[in-house]
Amino acid sequence: MSDARSPQRITVLGAGSWGTTFAKVLADAGRDVTLWARRAEVAGEVASAHTNSAYLPDIRLPDNLTATADPAAALEEAQAVVLAVPSQSLRSNLERWRALLPPGVPLVSLAKGVELGSLKRMSEVIAEVAECPPDRVVVVSGPNLAKEIALGQPSAAVLACADHERAVAVQQACSNSYFRPYTNTDVVGCELGGACKNVIALSCGMAVGMGFGTNTVATLITRGLAEMARLGSKLGADPLTFAGLAGVGDLVATCSSPLSRNRTFGERLGRGDTVERAQSAAGGQVAEGVMSCSSIRELAGGLGVDMPITDAMYRVCHEGGDLRSLGAELLGRERKHEWS
Numbered sequence: 001m002s003d004a005r006s007p008q009r010i011t012v013l014g015a016g017s018w019g020t021t022f023a024k025v026l027a028d029a030g031r032d033v034t035l036w037a038r039r040a041e042v043a044g045e046v047a048s049a050h051t052n053s054a055y056l057p058d059i060r061l062p063d064n065l066t067a068t069a070d071p072a073a074a075l076e077e078a079q080a081v082v083l084a085v086p087s088q089s090l091r092s093n094l095e096r097w098r099a100l101l102p103p104g105v106p107l108v109s110l111a112k113g114v115e116l117g118s119l120k121r122m123s124e125v126i127a128e129v130a131e132c133p134p135d136r137v138v139v140v141s142g143p144n145l146a147k148e149i150a151l152g153q154p155s156a157a158v159l160a161c162a163d164h165e166r167a168v169a170v171q172q173a174c175s176n177s178y179f180r181p182y183t184n185t186d187v188v189g190c191e192l193g194g195a196c197k198n199v200i201a202l203s204c205g206m207a208v209g210m211g212f213g214t215n216t217v218a219t220l221i222t223r224g225l226a227e228m229a230r231l232g233s234k235l236g237a238d239p240l241t242f243a244g245l246a247g248v249g250d251l252v253a254t255c256s257s258p259l260s261r262n263r264t265f266g267e268r269l270g271r272g273d274t275v276e277r278a279q280s281a282a283g284g285q286v287a288e289g290v291m292s293c294s295s296i297r298e299l300a301g302g303l304g305v306d307m308p309i310t311d312a313m314y315r316v317c318h319e320g321g322d323l324r325s326l327g328a329e330l331l332g333r334e335r336k337h338e339w340s
């Protein structure tokens with residue numbers, strides 16, 4: 001595809017850590033980017049000082065990245081729209097923005113979660129609310145801790161879309177010297193990988209907080225991969241996707257890094273904090289796994305898929321379950337073959 005088909009003017013809706021960072025990625029790839037921020041003071045700071053100190057302290061944002069708190073102004077003449085608000089608020093925000101979306105442009109989803117209640121993946125929510133065909137939605141996933149990318153550290157990602165040409169157009173728009181996106185047509189696998197790894201990262205954080213070492217974390221990562229792949233294959237995902245950037249890549253990054261909000265949240269619980277204290281320590285930043293453990297558990301339950309780590313995370317986060325007895329329960333389950 002020629003660069004002429006790749007969007008030049010791009011709007012990012014949501015100015016948190018990843019929305020702001022992805023806007024920088026696009027601007028560093030030569031695109032003209034407008035960032036919408038919920039708070040006028042954040043939009044003002046990005047537009048005038050080229051910083052977003054609430055989410056990305058010490059990062060200088062490029063000059064071809066501007067910001068506004070007015071969604072209509074943000075979306076005017078956009079050739080692609082990036083949705084960068086947390087999963088559980090995506091539907092209500094998109095309902096407000098629907099009438100402002102330019103017709104036919106790619107809708108790019110950054111959120112990693114499964115909606116409570118509907119049990120839908122984010123691309124399903126977007127297609128439903130925007131009343132567009134699913135192949136207009138491009139999903140971004142992979143090992144993408146915002147701060148490292150904002151610092152220009154090398155990283156890769158996956159752009160998943162049923163329409164390969166559309167994924168290629170977005171791929172061109174966000175490729176730069178430090179960010180290398182690959183395309184994939186397995187939207188289901190890429191989205192489930194991104195949502196499930198947040199739940200597994202909670203468990204790894206808990207293990208670390210309880211004083212356990214690398215073997216425990218590696219066990220949780222690997223068995224977490226097994227349970228997400230089980231769910232994915234039941235829902236028609238390509239098993240190979242879980243061996244890629246949106247599967248093992250994102251799992252390893254999120255489960256190993258102190259920069260992960262999900263892992264940090266789990267670590268606090270592992271050290272004895274309550275869910276409420278861990279929530280307030282997150283300072284308004286989203287740990288998606290706390291909500292998604294509930295929707296993913298319900299999704300898996302309805303399909304008869306066994307996800308013991310996800311189930312344990314649900315019991316810790318929503319039923320006041322005791323970490324040590326849940327750990328013992330996980331280890332004491334019926335013995336089985338590795339791949340059964």
Ligand SMILES: NC(=O)C1=CN([C@@H]2O[C@H](COP(=O)(O)OP(=O)(O)OC[C@H]3O[C@@H](n4cnc5c(N)ncnc54)[C@H](O)[C@@H]3O)[C@@H](O)[C@H]2O)C=CC1
Nearest residue numbers: 015016017018019085087089110111112144145146285286
């Ligand atoms: N931060 C990261 O490293 C990465 C995050 N993601 C995903 O991207 C999505 C967004 O995450 P972040 O930008 O990191 O989150 P964040 O917590 O840093 O910021 C979220 C943004 O959404 C806004 N927001 C929060 N609740 C809202 C609501 N009800 N209505 C409207 N706006 C609201 C906040 O003001 C903020 O601008 C999440 O699904 C996350 O899992 C994906 C890859 C990397």
Ligand SMILES: O=C(CO)COP(=O)(O)O
Nearest residue numbers: 142143144145260261262
């Ligand atoms: O998705 C992420 C890295 O790929 C970010 O993880 P956290 O939301 O746990 O910070």
